[in-house]
Amino acid sequence: MLGKLTGPAAGLTMVAALTGLTPPAAAQSGVAWRPCAGEGLPEGMECAAIKVPVDWARPRGRKVELELARLPVGEPGRRIGSVLGVPGGPGADGIEDLKHAAGDLTELRRRFDLVAYKPRNAVWRERMPASCGRPALTLSEPRDRRQYAALSATMAKGFKACRDDDRTGLFAHLDSLSVARDMDAVRQALGEKRLSLMANSYGGVPAAAYIRLFPQRIRAMYLDGVVNQTEGWPTTNLVAAGGMEAALTRFGRWCAETPACALHGQDAAEVWRELTRDADREPIPVTSEQFGEGELTGWRLRSFGFVPDPGQDGSRWLAFAASVDKARRGDGSGFAEFVLGNANVWAMPGALAMTCGDERGYTGWDQLREYRRQFREVAPSFAGASFDALGCTGWPVEVANPARPLDTRGLPPMLGVGTLEGDFPWTERFTQMVPGSVTVGYDGPGHVMYLSGKKCPIAYATAYLTELRLPAPGTVCPAE
Structure with missing residues (x-):
């Protein structure tokens, strides 16, 4: 101890x-x-x-x-x-x-x-060329082998365009x-x-x-x-998952003790879980100033929406609770910029090129499916594929620094x-x-x-x- x-x-x-x-x-x-x-x-x-x-x-x-x-x-x-x-x-x-x-x-x-x-x-x-900063897609979680293959093919095209335009050699x-x-x-x-x-x-x-x-x-x-x-990144992400689940529990306790929390008097952690489950069934339409129209799926909210750090005097958790309260009523504006921004950034070939060489991607659909099963056991409130590993799907270069x-x-x-x-x-x-x-x-x-x-x-x-x-x-x- x-x-x-x-x-x-x-x-x-x-x-x-x-x-x-x-x-x-x-x-x-x-x-x-x-x-x-x-x-x-x-x-x-x-x-x-x-x-x-x-x-x-x-x-x-x-x-x-x-x-x-x-x-x-x-x-x-x-x-x-x-x-x-x-x-x-x-x-x-x-x-x-x-x-x-x-x-x-x-x-x-x-x-x-x-x-x-x-x-x-x-x-x-x-110095990376403009094509490397354009998202190959807006990242979503594949639900089956076919969707995984489609994601891999689309990311591969984005990586190829970035590599072809690269004049630095990096x-x-x-x-x-x-x-x-x-x-x-x-x-x-x-x-x-x-x-x-x-x-x-x-x-x-x-x-x-x-x-x-x-x-x-x-x-x-x-x-x-x-x-x-x-x-290996699957283990690294699973280690972090337990901390996220614990942070959500702390958020729930904090909200119960904080009258200014928009979810005060409710089971705030469960409200979050219900929001993501509902968004899995019916995504919430939103508009981002930078990335345009999109939708908040449950996976995107679980991947990018929660804020584990309360911030100075709980400022971040106050904003998060207010965003959750609005989103469950159909207004996802509190999450739009950050969630859609991350769903695009983590599909930018130039950003991913800085990590994929360290074997950050999944080896295939079977590994992703097993990881998702393990994640449900460790952190059910944030279950799903890891966004960073999804982005490296379709990486066209031999992994230089594999986990070992x-x-x-x-x-x-x-x-x-x-x-x-x-x-x-x-x-x-x-x-x-x-x-x-x-x-x-x-x-x-x-x-x-x-x-x-x-x-x-x-x-x-x-x-x-x-x-x-x-x-x-x-x-x-x-x-x-």
């Missing part, structure tokens, strides 16, 4: 002996750093760029430029090395992460250069193994023998790929709200952080692969604590990355 501790320093245990009391000198960087241009940047931020192969199997072929940024170490005489941020998304820009988090990472910066980069998938997102090389090789190119450019890593959210996928390719190059790894792709067990022998113990109401199970399943690792729970809502400015998780991360110390198993940070 998780026990709450009184502070970030309580219960810290040494997990690795510190070898040598004299810190290493600054690495001899091969990067030409310069002051970053722009307004509102963290003080002292420097920028640079490196070029890496588009296709790592052809290192002398076409190159893509990756932007870098760093905040130099605050105490050069006590410098340990570089901490490289591994952003999520996929498609998030690590430089923007560093700009956002810089003020909360000042203690970590005392001993480290804080380094960020714009991954190849973020470069792709900015379409087929956005998998996390390619991203991990880019990360090691950054390490080499920095002149570091080993890296300390901070990965968040989908960044857990390239983090696992880096472990697979370069285990000897890892000094330490901090994992914040990450997924464990090595188990990870060899963790010889790795340093790692630190994870996850919200008990959300991503803790994801992160813990990752850290459990590495002997001696610990995952700290955060007793509140949210996702990616070091980007949210949460002081307790950041303090643990700083102690771990600086001194290679981990908190005691079962440590929980109180909500801030």
Whole structure:
């Protein structure tokens, strides 16, 4: 059972002996750093760029430029090395992460250069052709083998058009193994023998790929709200499903205790279930300003409609309850933009190209049907096919980074952080692969604590990355 501790320093245990009391000198960087241009940047931020192969199997072929940024170490005489941020998304820009988090990472910066980069998938997102941003269809759940085959054929056409129009060459090389090789190119450019890593959210996928390719190059790894792709996406999504069901139960209790909730005095969770069941039988017509006319099916509502995070002072749940109340009376406007938007975005070939290479799609109709059966058992209120896996149906390129067990022998113990109401199970399943690792729970809502400015998780991360110390198993940070 998780026990709450009184502070970030309580219960810290040494997990690795510190070898040598004299810190290493600054690495001899091969990067030409310069002051970053722009307004509102963290003080002292420097920028640079490196070029890496588009296709790592052809290192002398076409190159893509990756932007870098760093905040130099605050105490050069006590410098340990570089901490490289591994952003999520996929498609998030690590430089923007560093700009956002810089003020909360000042203690970590005392001993480290804080380094960020714009991954190849973020470069792709900015340069992909227009055809890659057009949805192949509005995503719906196939109900039988014939509908699944039709979905696959339509998505395949969309992928082909995107690939044919791509002039960057990146379409087929956005998998996390390619991203991990880019990360090691950054390490080499920095002149570091080993890296300390901070990965968040989908960044857990390239983090696992880096472990697979370069285990000897890892000094330490901090994992914040990450997924464990090595188990396969069906398992990853099933792990998350239990959290969604628990969040719906919490929403029901909150609504019962909150007079301002539009469903107060009713079984709010059951009202949601009834809404989705009714929408399965008779979809609700809606209009989106961006995506035009469409309909809210039960599957689309279950996939995109529920909000597990209550938000500041319950603001998100207040809006959700109001939208549910209107939708059950035939007015789905409260869900239209977000639900139809996601049903289209997750059918955009350019967005899906950033994940399909990590084996995110179903292997076929039989796997989808079995997954749907398992989902009904784990989270009946959200049962159905996984939208992200559906989008990758029809992926035309061999999967470069399939899910498979990870060899963790010889790795340093790692630190994870996850919200008990959300991503803790994801992160813990990752850290459990590495002997001696610990995952700290955060007793509140949210996702990616070091980007949210949460002081307790950041303090643990700083102690771990600086001194290679981990908190005691079962440590929980109180909500801030």
